[in-house]
Amino acid sequence: MIGSRWFFGSVLALAMPLAAQAQVIGVPYDDGQRLPPQAPVLPPPPLPVLEGSPYVIYPVRGGTFMISGPSANVLVQVGLDGVLVVDTGPAGDAAGLLREIRRLSPRPIRYILNTNADADHVGGNVGLSGIGQDIGSGNERPDGVQGYGATPTLAHEQVMFRLLEEGASEGLPTLTYFVAQKDIFFNGEPVSLIYAPGHTGGDSLVMLRRSDVIAAGDIYTPDRYPELALDKGGSIAAYLASLNHLIALTIPEFNQQGGTFVVPGHGRLSDEGDIQDYRDMVTFIHDRVKAMVDRGMSLEQVQAARPSQDYDVRYSREAGDRFVAQIYTSLTQPPLADEATLEVPE
Amino acid sequence: MTATHPHARRRSGSRACVPDKATARPLVPGWTGTAPTHAPLPACSTDGTSSAGWHRSTRSLRRLILLLCLPLAGLGANPAWAQSDIVGEWEHRQHEDRNERGAGPDIGEYEGLPINGAARYHAERWSPSLWTVPEHQCIPHPADYGPNFSSVRIWKDVNPLTQEVVAYHTNIAWNNPVRTIWMDGRPHPPANALHTWEGFSTGRWDGDRLVVTTTHMKPAYLRRNGLPRSETAVLTEYFIRTGDFLTWVSVIVDPVYLTEPIIRSRDFHLNPGYQVELYPCSIDVEVPRPAGEVPSYVDGNPDIRQYAEEYALPWEAVQGGAATMYPEFIATMGQVAPAQEGGE
Ligand SMILES: [Zn+2]
Numbered sequence: 001m002i003g004s005r006w007f008f009g010s011v012l013a014l015a016m017p018l019a020a021q022a023q024v025i026g027v028p029y030d031d032g033q034r035l036p037p038q039a040p041v042l043p044p045p046p047l048p049v050l051e052g053s054p055y056v057i058y059p060v061r062g063g064t065f066m067i068s069g070p071s072a073n074v075l076v077q078v079g080l081d082g083v084l085v086v087d088t089g090p091a092g093d094a095a096g097l098l099r100e101i102r103r104l105s106p107r108p109i110r111y112i113l114n115t116n117a118d119a120d121h122v123g124g125n126v127g128l129s130g131i132g133q134d135i136g137s138g139n140e141r142p143d144g145v146q147g148y149g150a151t152p153t154l155a156h157e158q159v160m161f162r163l164l165e166e167g168a169s170e171g172l173p174t175l176t177y178f179v180a181q182k183d184i185f186f187n188g189e190p191v192s193l194i195y196a197p198g199h200t201g202g203d204s205l206v207m208l209r210r211s212d213v214i215a216a217g218d219i220y221t222p223d224r225y226p227e228l229a230l231d232k233g234g235s236i237a238a239y240l241a242s243l244n245h246l247i248a249l250t251i252p253e254f255n256q257q258g259g260t261f262v263v264p265g266h267g268r269l270s271d272e273g274d275i276q277d278y279r280d281m282v283t284f285i286h287d288r289v290k291a292m293v294d295r296g297m298s299l300e301q302v303q304a305a306r307p308s309q310d311y312d313v314r315y316s317r318e319a320g321d322r323f324v325a326q327i328y329t330s331l332t333q334p335p336l337a338d339e340a341t342l343e344v345p346e
Numbered sequence: 347m348t349a350t351h352p353h354a355r356r357r358s359g360s361r362a363c364v365p366d367k368a369t370a371r372p373l374v375p376g377w378t379g380t381a382p383t384h385a386p387l388p389a390c391s392t393d394g395t396s397s398a399g400w401h402r403s404t405r406s407l408r409r410l411i412l413l414l415c416l417p418l419a420g421l422g423a424n425p426a427w428a429q430s431d432i433v434g435e436w437e438h439r440q441h442e443d444r445n446e447r448g449a450g451p452d453i454g455e456y457e458g459l460p461i462n463g464a465a466r467y468h469a470e471r472w473s474p475s476l477w478t479v480p481e482h483q484c485i486p487h488p489a490d491y492g493p494n495f496s497s498v499r500i501w502k503d504v505n506p507l508t509q510e511v512v513a514y515h516t517n518i519a520w521n522n523p524v525r526t527i528w529m530d531g532r533p534h535p536p537a538n539a540l541h542t543w544e545g546f547s548t549g550r551w552d553g554d555r556l557v558v559t560t561t562h563m564k565p566a567y568l569r570r571n572g573l574p575r576s577e578t579a580v581l582t583e584y585f586i587r588t589g590d591f592l593t594w595v596s597v598i599v600d601p602v603y604l605t606e607p608i609i610r611s612r613d614f615h616l617n618p619g620y621q622v623e624l625y626p627c628s629i630d631v632e633v634p635r636p637a638g639e640v641p642s643y644v645d646g647n648p649d650i651r652q653y654a655e656e657y658a659l660p661w662e663a664v665q666g667g668a669a670t671m672y673p674e675f676i677a678t679m680g681q682v683a684p685a686q687e688g689g690e
Contacts, residue, residue: 039524042540042542043539043540045532045535045539046535046536046539056536056538058538058539058540066538068538073538240638241637241638244637244638247481252484254484255484255485255486255521255522255523255543256481256482256483256484256485256486256543257542257543257564261540267538268537268538268539268540268541268577269538269539269540270540270541271540272481273481273485273542273543273564274541274564274565276479276481276482277564277565279481279640280476280640283638283639283640283642284471284640284642284644287640287642287644288471288644291644291645309463309464309467310464310465310467310468310471310574311464312464313462313464313602313603314576314578314602
């Protein structure tokens with residue numbers, strides 16, 4: 001019987017690495033993801049979908065997850081400090097969204113960050129903030145920390161101005177910024193809101209520096225054309241600058257993919273390899289429209305020339321006409337007084 | 347002399363341990379596939395009874411002998427589900443698709459490709475200088491283009507507990523992209539999962555052919571002269587081994603830029619000494635440009651007709667489109683004006 005203990009020990013030793021991988025939360029199988037010679041590390045597969053749920057949870061890296069449903073994407077970061085949520089979906093979906101967040105962490109929601117003021121990005125602020133609790137952060141510690149009750153909500157000040165203009169009385173940002181960047185530290189990593197207007201005048205990118213994950217909001221929406229909300233401070237110049245700023249912040253690992261992962265406002269989880277394609281598209285269409293504007297063509301003439309036709313097959317003719325009209329108007333109308341200009345890093 | 351059928355070695359009962367199919371679970375409702383069965387492997391025995399409690403019966407000598415023999419029994423057996431094998435170093439014979447190798451195609455060379463007008467419009471405005479933009483410099487050839495090009499190394503991952511092939515991998519020299527072809531029945535991920543240049547591939551054996559389906563490819567190109575391929579494309583591949591030759595057929599279906607599938611085939615010869623070269627790629631600013639500039643021809647490349655003129659080809663032919671794939675098109679070529687006389 002000398003062989004039996006040795007034999008079973010060997011079998012267990014062989015089996016343990018597989019078992020250990022299978023037990024990693026949110027990682028049903030990630031063996032074979034890192035391959036010679038230098039294949040980039042890719043995110044694990046999505047979590048099983050709850051019965052009847054419209055959401056899919058995509059693990060991104062470490063404690064970060066993209067929750068993707070019928071509306072805007074939500075980035076969730078979980079850890080010992082609690083839960084940080086970037087964008088909160090439409091108001092009516094808050095309960096369903098919370099159910100998904102609770103699959104990732106039972107801890108309080110400590111921070112809500114909004115990338116813009118659209119209803120499908122801030123609608124759940126009310127529903128999610130009541131269940132959180134502020135733990136304070138540096139100099140921003142509000143009065144009555146322990147009994148504060150509501151989750152601090154961070155956004156660019158333009159988000160607050162717009163929500164107030166629209167008559168909102170709750171779900172407003174509680175901490176706003178008006179400079180280039182607003183930083184906090186949460187769950188062991190720096191978290192930055194980076195002013196990146198273009199879709200509106202109040203867009204932010206949210207960068208999780210240690211996780212190397214960025215929520216791009218509607219500055220990057222690969223399942224549709226950009227929406228330039230010109231009446232809300234959006235512009236094609238600022239949009240392109242912000243998209244290139246996003247590219248400057250992302251660093252691919254190998255083969256122009258992996259590395260920094262980006263959660264778009266709408267559409268698929270991405271890395272720089274996807275964003276450059278989108279940036280190229282926006283630049284090409286802008287350049288074509290601008291050449292026509294410079295020749296004095298009217299909007300009707302520009303639309304008839306169909307300068308977005310090679311991408312309309314990907315999205316739609318109607319959406320292409322709208323995007324071309326937005327670019328045309330943005331290039332020809334006098335800029336709004338508060339229109340953003342920003343420096344693009346080299 | 348007894349003739350041995352090449353597949354006679356395929357025997358049933360060669361699999362030492364069959365995972366319980368009941369444990370395979372759908373990850374997402376609506377997915378047609380199932381979760382992999384290799385991670386939470388249930389133990390099993392040749393007599394069909396569950397051996398989940400085998401580790402508790404260490405005093406049973408009979409059982410011990412049976413268990414000790416199982417791995418040995420597996421050594422001489424070939425897996426019943428692998429009808430052939432494609433592992434090895436394969437040298438590209440380069441007998442087809444000359445245009446996709448080396449210096450590549452000319453600008454405006456689209457004949458024989460079932461592209462639509464949108465693809466043509468895009469390619470007419472595409473500038474080769476795009477490759478100098480830092481974000482474009484280290485892009486590898488995508489799964490649907492790489493096999494045109496290069497010799498390839500193919501290897502496989504085998505689950506040591508079941509001897510099942512979990513995945514095949516391929517690697518080509520240009521930028522060293524590694525592909526994974528999952529063979530364990532896992533589903534393709536839902537729509538918003540990360541897309542990669544090589545996509546998400548699953549394979550199954552259809553007789554002696556390995557049939558591979560690939561989705562989730564990043565938007566890329568059909569040809570290196572600006573013809574685009576969208577991220578919605580689906581690639582179906584057939585790996586057919588005939589002795590020391592491997593035929594690799596790719597069928598690209600792209601509802602965005604193609605009106606019919608593009609079908610490409612290439613032959614490879616087994617070359618065990620072939621070494622895939624390392625391809626380190628560093629991203630550098632090669633051309634100083636204003637921030638955000640992406641080169642293109644907004645009004646179309648002024649040299650777009652040069653290819654047709656140089657080879658005295660009809661303009662309608664080099665414009666491509668599904669009709670130009672078929673022999674019947676040749677009959678129409680005499681009726682169209684050569685490019686020199688074509689209207690500008
Ligand atoms: Zn949105």
